[in-house]
Amino acid sequence: MAEMARFARPLALLFPLLWAVACAEQAPEVVRTPTPPLPTTTAPRATATPLPGSGAAAPVVADESAPSPSPTPAYDPDSPRAVAPYRGIWLAQQELEQLPMSGAAWENLLAAADQPLPGPDIADQDDMSDVYLLARALVYARTGNPRYREAVLDGIEAVMGAEGNPRKTGILAVARNLPGYVIAADLANLSAESGLGPAFRRWLETMRTTTFHGSGGSYTLSGCHETRPNNFGTHCGAARIAIDLYLGDEEDLERAATVFEGWLGNRDAYAGFIYGRATWQANPGTPVGINPPGAEIAGYDVGGALPEEMRRAGDFRWPPKRTQYAWEALQGAVVQAELLSRAGYPAWQWEEQALLRAVQFLHAIEWEAQGDDQWQPWLINAAYGADFPAHSPARPGKNMGWTDWTHGQTSREQAGNGANADG
Numbered sequence: 001m002a003e004m005a006r007f008a009r010p011l012a013l014l015f016p017l018l019w020a021v022a023c024a025e026q027a028p029e030v031v032r033t034p035t036p037p038l039p040t041t042t043a044p045r046a047t048a049t050p051l052p053g054s055g056a057a058a059p060v061v062a063d064e065s066a067p068s069p070s071p072t073p074a075y076d077p078d079s080p081r082a083v084a085p086y087r088g089i090w091l092a093q094q095e096l097e098q099l100p101m102s103g104a105a106w107e108n109l110l111a112a113a114d115q116p117l118p119g120p121d122i123a124d125q126d127d128m129s130d131v132y133l134l135a136r137a138l139v140y141a142r143t144g145n146p147r148y149r150e151a152v153l154d155g156i157e158a159v160m161g162a163e164g165n166p167r168k169t170g171i172l173a174v175a176r177n178l179p180g181y182v183i184a185a186d187l188a189n190l191s192a193e194s195g196l197g198p199a200f201r202r203w204l205e206t207m208r209t210t211t212f213h214g215s216g217g218s219y220t221l222s223g224c225h226e227t228r229p230n231n232f233g234t235h236c237g238a239a240r241i242a243i244d245l246y247l248g249d250e251e252d253l254e255r256a257a258t259v260f261e262g263w264l265g266n267r268d269a270y271a272g273f274i275y276g277r278a279t280w281q282a283n284p285g286t287p288v289g290i291n292p293p294g295a296e297i298a299g300y301d302v303g304g305a306l307p308e309e310m311r312r313a314g315d316f317r318w319p320p321k322r323t324q325y326a327w328e329a330l331q332g333a334v335v336q337a338e339l340l341s342r343a344g345y346p347a348w349q350w351e352e353q354a355l356l357r358a359v360q361f362l363h364a365i366e367w368e369a370q371g372d373d374q375w376q377p378w379l380i381n382a383a384y385g386a387d388f389p390a391h392s393p394a395r396p397g398k399n400m401g402w403t404d405w406t407h408g409q410t411s412r413e414q415a416g417n418g419a420n421a422d423g
Helices: 002-026 093-097 104-114 129-143 146-159 171-187 196-209 221-227 231-247 250-264 307-313 325-342 347-364 376-384
Strands: none
Touching: 104 129, 129 146, 129 171, 146 171, 146 196, 171 196, 171 221, 171 231, 196 221, 196 231, 221 231, 221 250, 231 250, 231 325, 250 325, 250 347, 307 325, 325 347, 325 376, 347 376
């Protein structure tokens, strides 16, 4: 009896371990949802509703009731196109099909997509992870190579929580970094991911309602957009609009569009901004984000000037003291305009083509886009059919990039708009 007990005790201890191993071998493997197949047609779209007083349509939102996609076939590098369906916040499927896979702009984009990325840091206003992840999403969207999509999904997964402590993180950092992730998620069809897709949407909801208290004051994205008429506000507006489009929030998108129209100069649309010194305002009693056509100060033409940015180099003087803040503010403004334009709002045309006039003013005083502003002329030229000097390969900016590839082949010149670099 004692001998049996001596052997029974070790067996009793070993049995639970054997049972756990057996169960583990039968446990299901957790994997990401397979990439959807190539669409033959675009997904159904919801009917757009007009923005009161603007004559513009509200955003186009994908039909969430579409059937779940099946797994993707093996990647064929010789296939003319291999891309999952997406909303087209920044580029539509038909536009991507026309873009080249050769040349300096493409090679620059491809090199950016292939380089290793550090961990994202949304709390760092100079972090470039967002635009480099966007490069990977663009390459995936054009080629269908699943390796780039997986890299995008990894980046999206890593960025959630990378905003740090809201009491220390500044709103400008958040605003600059978000649009690239939102557009990358759209291009990679993140909504097809049963786990990561909803998690990203919940995170975006949190990001747009969180008050960030770091450098620059305490703001939410919408609060900053509606209060700050400088680069803070334009970047916040770009992030806000990108999120609205991704989440399908038509109500907030309409308000964001109205705020942007007010910044461009339509004070009847919106005039709730808090301005600084008015020495660069053509009409100090009615300040605007961009001076109206024909505006003068001391006999000098300041139509198209951004008063809130020009004043950061000092009070009015001629010739103006140089500041990069004018182009920096335009980084957020032109992204707002492009996003809104794609959603049906004629934002590029508002206030007598205010953004075109802003760039014409900067060229008139010989302040061309340099450094990380080089991507802007490509977008502006495409929007207006203009011919501002544009470099390729162009450096990406703080919130966007790669436009020498995405917009270098296109022109949306309106008949008779007279757009050109000389005004």
